[in-house]
Amino acid sequence: MSNNNSATPRRQLHLNVNILHSGFVPSAWRLPESDPWAFADIQHYIRTARIAEAAKLDAIFLADNAAIVDQIHFRPITALEPTILLACVAAATTHIGLIATASTSYNEPYNIARRFSTLDHVSNGRAGWNMVTTADLPSARNFGLDTTPDHTKRYARASEFADIVKALWDSWEDDAFIGDKASGSFIDPTKVHAIAHRGEHFAVQGPLNLPRAPQGHPVLVQAGASADGRELASRHAEAVFSASQSFEESLAYARALKTRAAELGRGPDAVKVLAGLTTIVGGTEAEARRRRDELVDLIPWDYSLTRIAGTLGITPDRLKLDERLPDNLPLPGNGNGNHTFFNAVVAAGRTHGYTVRQLIRELAGGGGHRVIVGTPEQIADDIEHWFKGGAADGFNLMPDALPHGLQDFVDGVVPILQKRGLFRTEYEGRTLRDHLGLARPGGRVAQRLAA
Template identity: 50%
Template sequence: MTAQTPRQIHLNAFLMNAGHHDAAWRHRSTRPERITDLSYFQELARTAERGKLDSLFLADGLTLWGSARYNAVGGFEPLTLLSALSVATERIGLIATVSTTFNEPYHVARKFASLDHLSGGRAGWNIVTSGNVAEARNFGLDEHPGHALRYERAGEFLEVAKDLWDSWTDDAAVIDRAAGEYTREGAVRPVGHRGKHFRVHGPLNVQRSPQGHPLLVQAGSSEDGKEFAARYAEAVFTAQQTLSDGQAFYKDLKSRLATYGRTADELRILPGICPVIGSTKAEARALEAELTALQVPEYGLQQLSGMLGTDLTGLPLDGPLPDLPEERDINGNRSRFTLVAELARRESLTIRELIARLGGGRGHRVVVGTAEQIADQLQEWFTEGAADGFNIMPPYLPGGLEHFVDQVVPLLQERRLFRTEYTGRTLRDHYGLARPAGRPSVSV
């Protein structure tokens, strides 16, 4: 980003099957029968691209999320889906979640390099360490690896992946038919990594991709997560409920970058927001109430139990939460545990009320109002030091995304806070982030 370029909001569309509200699949305007239909996701991707959004994002877990009896779960593996979406779109970035706990660096580096080539430089990797014991049990473990150990492994994993992406120089291929040489001598070399968690010889069997490395995204907000983000991440998806919490997180995380020789402008922070949009505030509130009325309590209770690391089965829904463990005793998503626990304490919510509050965003901020009121909220967080952009989580699809693109985006454009056209080709271009240089060219 140059001094002459005014700071603008970055927008990511977070696509979740029928929508982010856990009752979205029951709403008359959604199409839960299409969540394994490629054309459905192509339509969503084109809608996001029509709005000139920076990127679209697919979450993932290595277990069945929630109860298939009570929600539209069980969809595509994200890298596979994004490869298909890369040929249905031209400019929008494509971000996939992939775990460092239950994968190997060579596999992941190869897949993202391939997606970056296929998409012309639009790949992004949301780096996660996996959050629950159900995932561990799908990979031969009885217990989930410890929180600190997962982040230690993730750090080494990422170092290996970066070395693999750089194992080819940018100009490795010379394609000299007369001399019989496809690559320059020394332009492709092993990485020779021998560490605590991985031994990888290399080189990667994919040439260096258009972006050099995919855009590196991270979503953990625990202490371990923030340190990992400060060292490696170029964009962070996070969850805060209040402006002051958002400002505190933003300031804290940006201040950590200098320790790793980075500047504040090398990282974009995008809090999640679930916008419930109506032509009037009353209409928006009615839609929110309609979705809440469609919730299945058994599903919400199961989800809440998982977030809090506490089995709530059998407790009265109209009673308070029981005593909860300390954050340090949580071996799953610590930051989400703390956010939910503090929300319940701050507002003295019953279990039923907490399930309703979490239905739309699972801890992310739900904003209910007109398009102008939504735009006002985004502008306030952006200008008051709480966000560089936003992870947009439509409560229901496709309508929630269409309304945001057609109603909120034009307001941000009128205020000169958001692009009216794409000015770059790659995901790094959209986020205003530099391309990693890689290894120097080999002398000839």
Template identity: 75%
Template sequence: MSISAPPRQLHLNLNALHSGFVPSAWRLTGSDPRAFVDAQHYVRLAQVAEAGKFDAIFLADNASIADQINFRPITALEPTVLLACVATATTHIGLVATASTSYNEPYNIARRFATLDHVSGGRAGWNVVTTADAGSARNFGQTGPAEHARRYARADEFTHIVKSLWDSWEDDAFVGDRAAGRFVHTEKLQPIAHHGEFFDVQGPLNLPRTPQGHPVLFQAGGSSDGRDLAARHAEAVFSAAQTVEESAAYRRDINQRAEALGRGRDAVKILPGLTTIVGATEAQARQRRDALVDLIPWDYSLNRLAGTLGIPVDRLSLDAPLPDDLVLPANGNHTFFAATVAFARRQNATVRTLIRELAGGGGHRVIVGTPEQIADDIEHWFRNGAADGFNLMPDALPDGLHDFVYGVVPILQRRGLFRTEYTGHTLREHMGLVRPAGRVRQQAAA
């Protein structure tokens, strides 16, 4: 008798963008403007997301002041340190942090995320990114970011080294045998002896293989180079798409690239970014969206949109459409450029309308509606092959997260789309991912 596979389940991450996705969220009554540097703010968010049985909390990162700090909070606290704090106050939720391959060294990143995986009992994940902004380059003694293809070539080599370091201890290398006086089987530690274009790293790592074998690898590849990096290394991808058709095509492309590299057909889970604005009625939800957008200075939104498009802000006019001659910025964020332009062209939107519909011009998809409407939309994307789950960005935190966890999640659970309890303890178990096999020891020739 054949055993049927368990039903496919949604994956939900909380992208904890300090005060919330909408730039004006910090101005709401009851919000704390200092939350962006308050570790307990993130602890409380993780605890609410854990109550909702989310797979993980995710923290983005920047190595510079990359937003308009005169108006809104920025990503400020270093995410792996912050998530170590979150780990002590939670028991199941995954802990995913961004770390750039452009301005770090592989050994330090391998050690940092392995430490987080040990500290949390197997709940760590690394979001692999390259960094394109000029401010970050200057903070690391460079005049500007590296060219796009070179950034991704470095990222590929960097990620390969990190994975090799995580495998430089065999699973049973640590012994701790008090009676025999044997602490570690040193023959089960192997240097990686990597000599490449960008890095020379001897290894091995200075701590044992982690509970998950490897922390889970995330990526956000929108360009062709980014998609290749995701197909080669990622186990889940944070994406940006505005329609089911766009996202389904992206999902097929990533998995075809992964399959061509010898990975499984569904090796990479696709988690589009999704902003939710929830109301008891659709009208109330739209009123909340409009009230939040009205608190954003137009100058802020215009500058943000111009930065995404890679053009001077004086080329944008609020009551005109986007310029016809937009060109993909050579070193800009390809993902958000493509998503924003496609949405504007499809809607024939003026700049003013575009900013309002994107709740401040962030580039990710925004749903405005009742819990039932939002659950319907999520189910439609999930059942039609457009997503394996979502990287959720509530409009304002913590209120928007509460609205989703206690309004939308129960509907998804009743429909059998989302777990009602955790069935494992590691992030890999939450996401249905296998534990990577360790490195095979090279036997001496007979």
């Protein structure tokens, strides 16, 4: 890996921030510096995005749900619809990438293709789509179903869905627009194509009713730990959000994913692995730990028990705070949690032999993502280790509290990463693809030339 301007481009560290309302720790909204209404306040998202942009982060990321899936008496939820939220953020920023989550189970591919292409147009090429299949029952019941669709069927639908969305994104050639006032030719109709898709789940004629997006395709993002999820990611994803608790596990995951993507004919840099990482920053390690404990102590134990039980697909009464996790927990069936977080929580519990109470404390409230509690120096060391060792191409940061936890990270950790030559000091391009080092898909012309 060279840092000079040789022909081989320097491998870039990527940093996204997940703007999960008031922050990743469920009690973040209770901190003195937090605004409890932030979850529904567009200014909170704009403010946080500007902090991320000032630090030259790659993108902001918005999770989403199509129902209330958490305990609203204790904590904020994903509320504002992400594509609309990010359109506002687009108008208030210039460079930062904008990644929104949307479900393949409860949308139509034509609408998703159009909305993300629109977001790409209005942001001048900064849009990304995090495709999720949506496992929970409350969402299913908002869309006419009494049970959640079977895991395998959800992923089969998602794969066909992604094929259609990409075909719609390519339904206009890049130079279809003419706009010649003298001749009156507006668009060249020979460069706008039906897709005439007829598949198992969908029939979509096309073309899309807007020109090809600035990025060709908005960046396709996915997070899948199950076998079906990994296969979907290998086929379609350009960035994957992983939830590994250990370096070795993440390295194995990244290698397997990239190997499978290569088998499917994709290039060696076609997919970036971004590891989920909650950061709790302090001037000393002890200070950081005090902050973590303060946050955890503000979470009702009942809430944490119910939440971790939900992730494990069991009832809360099967967990005792001062005992270890039960043995032989089965992978959750359809509609119970998701495999990514199940695996992460079980691994965290088993590896360290934690009691449930310790596990909740170490996971800073019982989510499935890895938590680092420490000084900026310690966090930068960890990031460098994972990045240089190939366990991650970057990180999906989930600060303990927002915007203050992000401010702590960009003030403390980012300058160290920059000094070490690991992270950019200026944006080198304008689009999310530029930031992530992803090629712009060539579309139909490129497909024709290659044929």
